[in-house]
Amino acid sequence: MELVCVSCQQRYDADSLRTRCDCGGLLDLILPESGAVDVSVYNTRLRAWRGPDSSGVWRYREFLPAFDEQQIVSRPEGNTNLYHAPEIARDVGVAELWLKHEGENPTGSFKDRGMTVATSHAVKVGATMVACASTGNTSASVASYAAFAGLPAVVFVPDGKISAAKLGQTVAYGARIIQIRGDFDAAMRLVQDASRELGIYLLNSINPYRIEGQKTILIELLHQLDWTIPDWIVLPGGNLGNTAAIGKALAELRDRNAINKSPRVAVIQAEGASPFYEAFRSSFRSFEPMDADTVASAIRIGNPVSYEKARRTIERTDGVVEAVTDTEIMDAKALIDRSGIGCEPASAATLAGLRKLVRTGVISPAARVAGILTGHVMKDAEAVMTYHLGNGTSPGRFANQPVVIDPEMSQLREVLQR
Ligand SMILES: *Cc1c(COP(=O)(O)O)cnc(C)c1O
Ligand SMILES: [Zn+2]
Secondary structure, X not given: OEEEEOOOOOEEEOOOOOOEOOOOOEEEEEOOOOOOOOOHHHHHHOOOOOOHHHOOOHHHHHHOOOOXXXXXXXXXXXXXXXXXXXXHHHHHOOOEEEEEEHHHXXXXXXXXXXXXXXXXHHHHOOOOOEEEEOOOHHHHHXXXXXXXXXXXXXXXXXXXXXXXXXXXXXXXXXXEEEEEOXXXXXXXXXXXXXXXXXXXXXXXXXXXXXXXXXXXXXXXXXXXXOOOOOOEEEEEOOOOHHHHHHXXXXXXXXXXXXXXXXXXXXXXXXXXXXXXXXXXXXOOOOOOXXXXXXXXXXXXXOXXXXXXXXXHHHHHOOOEEEEEOHHHHHHHHHHHHHOOOOOOHHHHHHHHHHHHHHHOOOOOOOOEEEEEEOEOHHHOHHHHHHHHHXXXXXXXXXXXXXXXXXXXXXXXHHHHHO
């Protein structure tokens, strides 16, 4: 097992604590060569109530770095539902739609899948402190997994820009919280310096072990579809770690004969935070970071760390990148929410983007689509209340406004008959 630079192919020891190559390139973890995987073993492992087999990450360990069982820090995570959503499929105009709800992970976002692998690696290499920069969900996940591992955690968050629920989780799980006067990208720069100069183990998705764990979103999804391959995988893109992970998973699944064709990948960004979309439009000839602004705080990122790896995913899967407005995101969220599934704003970019890609003819009405919902509906109550109540602005198109009445049957009758 080795780390390999995606830009210059320089190799490093898998346990070296570097997060970048000397040339500045990102590092990929290369697993040892091994043969075909018989995926039927995963059905057998599904029976486990405890131990690695009960985790929707470690169950798929043929595609993960190896650890001794006592090094593994697991809640366990994964095992998230794949919802068949025929009504939403009809509404956006595709033949089949499944929604994989990564908000059903232990701390409410897909970050837990990467965190179980990276925290286990921190334990393996004897780290004494872990850190991350975060728009909220990474900090909640780091705080929880560090507490499970008995490691002190320090998280860097943009001051005043993360939701109460995410900050609350992080406070509650006991991490040291440093609020940065600046945006996420500033927090990200500072934590990388801190990790290099102070020797703190970095748990952001620049850490290749995070990407390894996040591959299991796709692997578990295909397992749930009994290894039939959808035409498209649609997901939101912020720092682009997931986009990188899905591309790596697809390549490895094919290498090891677990699947014999690949879905196309569509990554959706918010218009106010769309540097990857702009790069895609230039056929990846240019890439310009931007000042990010969107209601979808989990993807409010102007300089995505995993750009180079994500670009590879799009190129290798004949993928596309699309951008949608905040109004499109919040209207899509309202549909997912009132279907009973629910998700946070960034996750709804998936549905908003799917709708746009069907409208523009990129995704065909005959397509079978799997969308990734990245975070839980309870992660951002502020966004829900602003959309439905207005709170000084006009409420959203699908607003569901509470009605105030006196405790009188006559008034109740009148309201219910309206
Ligand atoms: C982190 C996060 C994203 C962005 O994922 P990337 O891998 O950084 O592109 C999207 N949605 C939610 C809910 C997140 O927590
Ligand atoms: Zn390099």
